[in-house]
Amino acid sequence: MTAPVLEAVARADLLRRCRSAVDAGARMQMAYAWFPDGPRNPEVRYVVYAGTREPLQVWRCRPGPQTLPSLAAITPLLSWYEREISDLCGLQFEDQPQPDPLVLLPGATLSTPPLVPGVNAALSYAAAPSTLPEMGGSTRDDVQSLPFGPVRADVLESAQFNFYYLGEAILHYHPQLFFKHRGMEKRFEGLTPELGAVLAERVSGVGSVAHALAYCRALEAAAGCEVPPRAQWLRVLLAELERMYNHLHYLGHLCHTTTLKVGEAEGKYLEELAKQINCRAVGSRLLRGLVSPGGLRREPQLTGLAAQLDRLRIEFARYGLMLEASTTHLDRLITTGVLSRKLAFDQGATGPVERASGLDRDLRRDQPYAAYRELPLKVAVREAGDAHARQQLRIAEVENSIELMLELLQRLPGGALSTQCRPSSGSEGLGWSESPRGSLYYAVHIDEAGRLARVKIKSPSFSNWRVFPFTVHDSNMMDYAINEASFGLTIAGCDR
Amino acid sequence: MPLWTLYGLRQGKASTRWPASGDDGQSGTLGMPHFDPAKCQEGCRRCADACLPGAITVTGAAHGTRVAVDYGRCVTCQMCVEVCPTNAFTASGDWAFGVRRREELIWAHAAATNDAQALKGQIHRVFGRSLHVRHVDAGSCNGCESELQALNNPFYNLHRLGVFFTASPRFADLLLVTGPVTYGLRGPLLEAYEAMPDPKFVMAVGTCAVSGGTNGGGYACGNGLDGVVPVDVYLPGCPPNPAAIIHALLMLLERAPQRVHGGKIAAGDNGA
Numbered sequence: 064m065t066a067p068v069l070e071a072v073a074r075a076d077l078l079r080r081c082r083s084a085v086d087a088g089a090r091m092q093m094a095y096a097w098f099p100d101g102p103r104n105p106e107v108r109y110v111v112y113a114g115t116r117e118p119l120q121v122w123r124c125r126p127g128p129q130t131l132p133s134l135a136a137i138t139p140l141l142s143w144y145e146r147e148i149s150d151l152c153g154l155q156f157e158d159q160p161q162p163d164p165l166v167l168l169p170g171a172t173l174s175t176p177p178l179v180p181g182v183n184a185a186l187s188y189a190a191a192p193s194t195l196p197e198m199g200g201s202t203r204d205d206v207q208s209l210p211f212g213p214v215r216a217d218v219l220e221s222a223q224f225n226f227y228y229l230g231e232a233i234l235h236y237h238p239q240l241f242f243k244h245r246g247m248e249k250r251f252e253g254l255t256p257e258l259g260a261v262l263a264e265r266v267s268g269v270g271s272v273a274h275a276l277a278y279c280r281a282l283e284a285a286a287g288c289e290v291p292p293r294a295q296w297l298r299v300l301l302a303e304l305e306r307m308y309n310h311l312h313y314l315g316h317l318c319h320t321t322t323l324k325v326g327e328a329e330g331k332y333l334e335e336l337a338k339q340i341n342c343r344a345v346g347s348r349l350l351r352g353l354v355s356p357g358g359l360r361r362e363p364q365l366t367g368l369a370a371q372l373d374r375l376r377i378e379f380a381r382y383g384l385m386l387e388a389s390t391t392h393l394d395r396l397i398t399t400g401v402l403s404r405k406l407a408f409d410q411g412a413t414g415p416v417e418r419a420s421g422l423d424r425d426l427r428r429d430q431p432y433a434a435y436r437e438l439p440l441k442v443a444v445r446e447a448g449d450a451h452a453r454q455q456l457r458i459a460e461v462e463n464s465i466e467l468m469l470e471l472l473q474r475l476p477g478g479a480l481s482t483q484c485r486p487s488s489g490s491e492g493l494g495w496s497e498s499p500r501g502s503l504y505y506a507v508h509i510d511e512a513g514r515l516a517r518v519k520i521k522s523p524s525f526s527n528w529r530v531f532p533f534t535v536h537d538s539n540m541m542d543y544a545i546n547e548a549s550f551g552l553t554i555a556g557c558d559r
Numbered sequence: 560m561p562l563w564t565l566y567g568l569r570q571g572k573a574s575t576r577w578p579a580s581g582d583d584g585q586s587g588t589l590g591m592p593h594f595d596p597a598k599c600q601e602g603c604r605r606c607a608d609a610c611l612p613g614a615i616t617v618t619g620a621a622h623g624t625r626v627a628v629d630y631g632r633c634v635t636c637q638m639c640v641e642v643c644p645t646n647a648f649t650a651s652g653d654w655a656f657g658v659r660r661r662e663e664l665i666w667a668h669a670a671a672t673n674d675a676q677a678l679k680g681q682i683h684r685v686f687g688r689s690l691h692v693r694h695v696d697a698g699s700c701n702g703c704e705s706e707l708q709a710l711n712n713p714f715y716n717l718h719r720l721g722v723f724f725t726a727s728p729r730f731a732d733l734l735l736v737t738g739p740v741t742y743g744l745r746g747p748l749l750e751a752y753e754a755m756p757d758p759k760f761v762m763a764v765g766t767c768a769v770s771g772g773t774n775g776g777g778y779a780c781g782n783g784l785d786g787v788v789p790v791d792v793y794l795p796g797c798p799p800n801p802a803a804i805i806h807a808l809l810m811l812l813e814r815a816p817q818r819v820h821g822g823k824i825a826a827g828d829n830g831a
Contacts, residue, residue: 257609
């Protein structure tokens, strides 16, 4: 892994630097604030993806008297990060096109910004409906509004989806997320690095490995330690097992939305088999409790794993072919929820969603980590950008994952599982992983006592939830559930 | 167009018959660690320092320290097992941790006497053959949802036991809650509870809903269901696996016995 390049950018230079980076084809990955010199002196960090296999850039920028110029007009995906910084760190952005709270629900106020170190913020809340005045009112009494949620039918995560519609046609869609905001980033404050790994696994349950991996890699970068090869290889195995059961779930769930009943049952059955494989190998169906700073906590049980994966590979090959030959199913997917390549890039789509829209980006290959550089990794890309392309992409990724794991198990090196990881006081690190849903970043800052001072989590669903509404506006109600299932979004990761 | 129905028929039955007989599907699970205080070293507090959710607490001075273990806070991370120098904590496969009273999750020398249930027999008579469940996510990490969704896959096939998820709280007998209860979801949770007809039950699924776990507290979160809605069954686990959820559901219906008393499963209780 190539270390990110850290540089200070003057406040006056920020707009110009951002514009020239974006013009040169760079994509801003995330922004966050932290407080290196006390509660009155925040610093904003911008993580910039300059290009494939070029090191990431990290810009540090000191705001003037609590404000920075907004970069949302140049690169719209930064808008959500700026609004989150305003909500949780109390910093304002000049000319922010949408200066409303993002992470705080309508009707919620905080006594003080909670991510300022050492403060105990109190939150008061009187529920208020989320409204879009321009969509309703007496002049538009033909537009119906449907607030759906936060408690929705079936076993689903909580969020409120607001539809403004005419008959079957959706005019506008606004997902009110962040009902599940738990203040996870604050919770890392003051923890030891080892306990932070336990917490990172519990930010987004179905991304436990990806979260623990990105977190641990951030710490390992801060400590400058070298993880032993066997642990690096086994980390790839865990990450691919996670990708496999997640993709199987989304394929089964997609069949649920198109009412392909046997296809749904088979997809979810294969997911169950995958989770049972996980459980036999590591003792946890969600693959928790192995990844830790410096390597792995214990040896997984690998006996029989290759044979089990091979059986799953054969069953899945048939399942994939049948899905791709089911015309009633495909009729509902093709041209549903089209995300154009440009929109995907500009708004920050990531993972299978962006790869299904023709963007050939994958952190496993482009910013390689763990043992991905040494393994034959295939990155699938589709051009159509619709629900069908996203299905095809997941089918290809499951096949590639199993192939990769089988190869890995044959060449797995021996040796130690872990090395000491002691980040020194005041150090910092950036870690990333390509989760089943896309790029995941952890930025970690260590305090004077060697404990966690600030942990920033950029989850892939935070990116994809921003993109998703663009494929819903001006579509129709019947396609909504299919489109949502094809995106494969989690709410826990986005809300944190 | 493939013949899915024929394909399904050819595949045969995938459902387990568990708990009547057969495979529970949980082989390999690392569950709640066993605790043996006789092996504790005086003055040692490594387990408590390694326990993120605070399930293990050490009280008392250097002489006569006492270790208290609350499995209602345990997230089965196995850190205590790894740091304990004397094997006072050992890994176990125990996951059927559903209990009716919160105190039963706290480790105790003598198991509390099995309390007589006021409704004994009634629940089974009214709901024993059919239970409708409304799930509310009150701020989980999505791990519990992943396992709840698994209940309807062909392997567990929850319908075979007469338990159904329902869309409306108006049709629900049981409110099944996950997550530590965030500020934003406290209101919707209470509304769902109010909307249910009597008699109604509440189950706290997952360590977050039982006690807040690793994620509760702070500026945006509560500490689980206690003090929010009355709870009939507590099921810790991070997440509880599908078989543990099935066991807790059957326990509520008095179709399965409670296995945990005083924070442990009695020796010889193999759950069959």
